[in-house]
Amino acid sequence: MKRYSAFAIARAALSGHKTWERAWRNAQPKSRYDVIIVGAGGHGLATAYYLGRNFGITNVAVIEKGWLGGGNTGRNTTIIRSNYLQDPSAAIYEKARSLYETLSQDLNYNVMFSPRGVMMLAQTEHEVRGYQRTAHANALQGVETRFITPREVKEIVPIINLDGPRYPVLGALWQERAGTARHDAVAWGYARACSDMGMDIIQKCEVTGVTREGGRVTGVDTTKGHIGCEKLGIVVAGHSGVMAEKAGFRLPIESAPLQALVSEPIKPVMDCVVMANTVHGYMSQSDKGEMVIGGGTDSYNAYNQRGSFHHIEHTVAALIETFPMVSRLKMLRQWGGIVDMTGDRSPILSKTPLENCFVNCGWGTGGFKAIPGSGWGFAELMARGHSPLCEEFSMWRFREGKFIDESVAAGVAH
Ligand SMILES: Cc1cc2nc3c(=O)[nH]c(=O)nc-3n(C[C@H](O)[C@H](O)[C@H](O)COP(=O)(O)OP(=O)(O)OC[C@H]3O[C@@H](n4cnc5c(N)ncnc54)[C@H](O)[C@@H]3O)c2cc1C
Numbered sequence: 001m002k003r004y005s006a007f008a009i010a011r012a013a014l015s016g017h018k019t020w021e022r023a024w025r026n027a028q029p030k031s032r033y034d035v036i037i038v039g040a041g042g043h044g045l046a047t048a049y050y051l052g053r054n055f056g057i058t059n060v061a062v063i064e065k066g067w068l069g070g071g072n073t074g075r076n077t078t079i080i081r082s083n084y085l086q087d088p089s090a091a092i093y094e095k096a097r098s099l100y101e102t103l104s105q106d107l108n109y110n111v112m113f114s115p116r117g118v119m120m121l122a123q124t125e126h127e128v129r130g131y132q133r134t135a136h137a138n139a140l141q142g143v144e145t146r147f148i149t150p151r152e153v154k155e156i157v158p159i160i161n162l163d164g165p166r167y168p169v170l171g172a173l174w175q176e177r178a179g180t181a182r183h184d185a186v187a188w189g190y191a192r193a194c195s196d197m198g199m200d201i202i203q204k205c206e207v208t209g210v211t212r213e214g215g216r217v218t219g220v221d222t223t224k225g226h227i228g229c230e231k232l233g234i235v236v237a238g239h240s241g242v243m244a245e246k247a248g249f250r251l252p253i254e255s256a257p258l259q260a261l262v263s264e265p266i267k268p269v270m271d272c273v274v275m276a277n278t279v280h281g282y283m284s285q286s287d288k289g290e291m292v293i294g295g296g297t298d299s300y301n302a303y304n305q306r307g308s309f310h311h312i313e314h315t316v317a318a319l320i321e322t323f324p325m326v327s328r329l330k331m332l333r334q335w336g337g338i339v340d341m342t343g344d345r346s347p348i349l350s351k352t353p354l355e356n357c358f359v360n361c362g363w364g365t366g367g368f369k370a371i372p373g374s375g376w377g378f379a380e381l382m383a384r385g386h387s388p389l390c391e392e393f394s395m396w397r398f399r400e401g402k403f404i405d406e407s408v409a410a411g412v413a414h
Contacts, residue, residue, distance in 0.1 A: 001196040004108055023188060024195035029202050032228035033061045035382065036220060037235055038207045038243060040064035042073040042183075042368065043360055044235035045190035045201075046375020047382070049107075052197040054376070055383040060199040061229075062191075063222060065206035069187030072237050073368065075305070075337035077260045077294045079273050079284070080369040081118040081178035083145045085134050086404045088392035089346060090141040095389060096373030100181060103372060109189030111181045112287070117272035118178035119156065121322070122147075123167035124278055131173035145175045159269050164321040167278050180273065180284060186371060210247040210357075217247070217357045232357045233382055238303065238338025240361035249353045251361065252342055252398045256297045258365050259307025259336035261315075263329035265289030279318035283326075290332060293319060297339060297365060307336035339364050344403035349378050349390035358382050359395065 051057040082093035122128040138145040209221035219228035244251040275282035295315030342362040377389030
């Protein structure tokens with residue numbers, strides 16, 4: 001793989017940019033692999049990457065029914081933060097955030113990580129107490145956050161209206177090194193690095209069944225034929241329940257549409273991310289100038305990648321209270337993804353009832369930020385059979401009542 005650099009761009013310019021090689025090979029399946037990962041979203045690709053980089057396991061296929069990054073990874077609003085309440089969550093999200101800091105260098109691919117700061121507004125007394133508690137917990141966990149006053153909020157975000165008609169701004173939880181990254185680039189960067197290690201990324205290949213023998217997985221049936229494997233990782237987000245059923249077990253997971261929208265591009269007005277969780281809306285500004293807006297999930301289970309219309313109105317109406325300027329913007333486009341949610345709003349990174357089958361899902365509305373940490377931990381779990389980062393996120397915690405309750409930190413209503 002040629003290294004990307006300023007010199008490489010200059011060199012390629014001399015030949016009219018005709019010398020660029022494909023970023024990843026368009027692989028066709030072999031009959032057998034050491035590891036098959038189902039799902040070429042960020043989590044699946046990161047798992048494959050760290051299997052190769054940290055454990056030297058490179059006879060790996062990542063199988064994707066559509067195109068890589070075409071699931072939630074390419075549909076999210078790119079917020080990265082690690083200000084979670086519970087220790088296991090803070091550990092994995094902070095691991096991810098810190099890996100994001102150097103991900104462009106590690107992958108030799110510009111993922112445009114922008115640590116512009118994430119602010120979670122406190123608009124009720126209850127939220128003030130909750131976020132103050134999170135700030136204290138984060139201090140103990142080594143995650144840098146602080147609770148800031150309304151005056152500080154206004155200094156950082158001049159366009160904000162502190163005296164909203166229903167919910168005045170009473171303060172905020174502020175994480176200065178949180179921010180955003182280019183979501184497609186995260187998938188593309190991992191894909192390129194995996195392909196360079198000799199792994200096969202097989203697109204337009206749907207896994208239709210999981211073949212088993214004596215409590216073990218032997219391979220997968222796909223639209224391109226049967227492929228055998230020693231170990232199987234299921235990393236399919238909104239389709240986790242469907243895939244688990246194919247493998248013969250059930251997951252405590254629900255799937256629902258979550259949508260986002262962008263406005264027409266405008267001049268720079270806001271250089272951080274603001275989340276207003278009481279009124280269910282959040283906003284940031286993209287490099288192109290569009291205001292990127294998201295809200296809560298639809299309140300019913302579904303598999304359509306759209307989201308219902310009334311949510312657009314609800315989200316925007318809520319945001320206008322805190323950001324009156326939004327009322328002057330035109331919506332440019334809207335889209336949705338299918339998110340996979342657990343009862344405690346924490347992910348599942350776990351062994352399964354099948355000996356050599358592992359599952360990584362349940363990231364719900366907030367898994368983009370976790371991609372590098374999740375891949376790091378899940379690769380370790382698949383390679384070694386245990387991982388400190390994943391230990392608490394077993395699927396059996398629901399049977400044992402060891403919940404990791406992050407419903408408040410989740411950031412959006414669901
Ligand atoms: C609108 C929206 C906004 C969001 N905003 C944020 C945010 O700001 N910050 C944040 O941290 N998170 C956010 N998220 C959540 C985040 O996008 C997800 O948690 C994360 O991308 C999940 O990544 P993944 O790799 O697990 O799943 P995906 O990227 O969905 O990848 C799973 C892949 O599996 C494939 N697949 C499914 N079934 C099969 C099969 N049978 N065979 C082969 N392949 C299969 C799918 O095609 C898909 O490509 C948002 C999500 C949405 C929808």
